Amino acid sequence: MGFETAAYEGESANDFVIVTGMSGAGRTEAMHAFEDLGYFCIDNLPANLIPQLLSTARGACEKARKLAVVCDARNKDFFADLKGELEGLSAAGVAYRVVFLDADDDKLVARYKASRRRHPMCEEGMTIAQGIAAERALLFSLRNMAHDVIDTSELLPMQLRTKIRDLFAGVDEREGLAVTVYSFGFKHGAPLDADMVMDVRFLPNPYYDPALRPLTGLDAPVRDFVMYRDETVEFLKRWRELLDVVMPGYVKEGKQQLAIAVGCTGGQHRSVALAESTGDYLKTRGYRVSVSHRDLALAESVRSALDGKAE
Known part of the structure; x- marks a missing residue:
């Protein structure tokens, strides 16, 4: 088998998973569940x-990536070697x-x-039931070696994914949800890919202050104008309460990517400041968050043009 003890230095047995079992x-x-958890499959x-x-x-790489492989009866003659290969892993100290x-x-x-597919163990003239019986006999010793046996008889696909996540996601499932928060301007078009859209055009607009108009929500004067108003303080309180309700639900449902869009009129002032605030809050709650600003480049191009005219 040619194993060396240092062949694979994962941190735990969860770093290398062999999935096997009955066809179907x-x-x-x-x-799919392991891919969502970041495994190379x-x-x-x-x-x-x-x-x-x-x-x-x-x-x-210096640190081995988590691996999940399927070895099953489709390989027939090769599959018979699996028990021996697993014994070789154990002898070499590979978790x-x-x-x-x-x-x-x-x-x-x-x-x-x-599915109307042929069972991999069915030879010419065999029924599906006979193929299943042959496969069950072939897998008997492997079933006894398994660390986890999952009976999917009554499980829906999403329930199986949840079971896999429960076993392998680690202590905090929130790390498995990649959250993107971005600002946008409604006048440049509504977002097409957002799971949640928050319209903040009801808040006072810095655009009407000549000193703030050329700035953006990334600049301190605009950020302070937006964030320290009584209307915004009340809004943020309710907005964060809503996030605290819906975010765990998305995690439990198994969602892997979530896009939250925060919109104002032009995507320059209010939405930018509040997208940044939303991202910061979600990070404090343990989520993996990236923040971007869809239409900020448009505002900056306009500002550059105005600066050019002023010269």
Whole structure:
């Protein structure tokens, strides 16, 4: 097998996950869940390529990326080597975790009939039920070796993803949600990709102050004008209360990317200051947040043009 102890130095068994189990039990959905968690995923990997994969992954970067691979009966002759390869991992001191997906035979039959796909264990003249029985016999020892056995008989795809996240997401699932907060101006077009849109045009507009008009929400005078008004203080209180309600819901639902758009008239003053404030608040709540300003470049181009005329 050619394993070396230093072939793969993950931090824990969760750094290298082998997904196996019954065909039709949800391996594809499980791979999607691992991808969402930041794993590098490989489907249908021949078992005898595991040592090469781990050595390559270790050599590619200083800290090995988390890996999740599917090894299953589709590889037939190669799959028979999986038990031995896992024993080799253990002997070499390489940490790993085996997830075995299972389901009742009647559920598997129904899923294959619905998909109209051929079961990988079905030879000519065999029924789906016979293929399932053959696969179950082949996987018997692997099921006993598995660290986690997940029965998907009554699970919806989203429920399986939730189960995977519960097992592998770590202490704080909020880190799995990438949040983008951006400002925009309604006069330049409504946002098309936002999950949440907050219209702040009801707040007093710095544009009408000649001294503030050429500035943006990133400048302290505009930021202070927007943030320290009684209307904004009350708004922020309610806005943050709303975020505290909806953000955990998005995490629980399994959302991986969330876009929050904050809009004012031109995307230069109020929305910029409040997008920055929203991003800062979400960071204090443990979320991974990036902040951008969609239409700020338009405002800056106008300001440059005005400066040129003044000269």
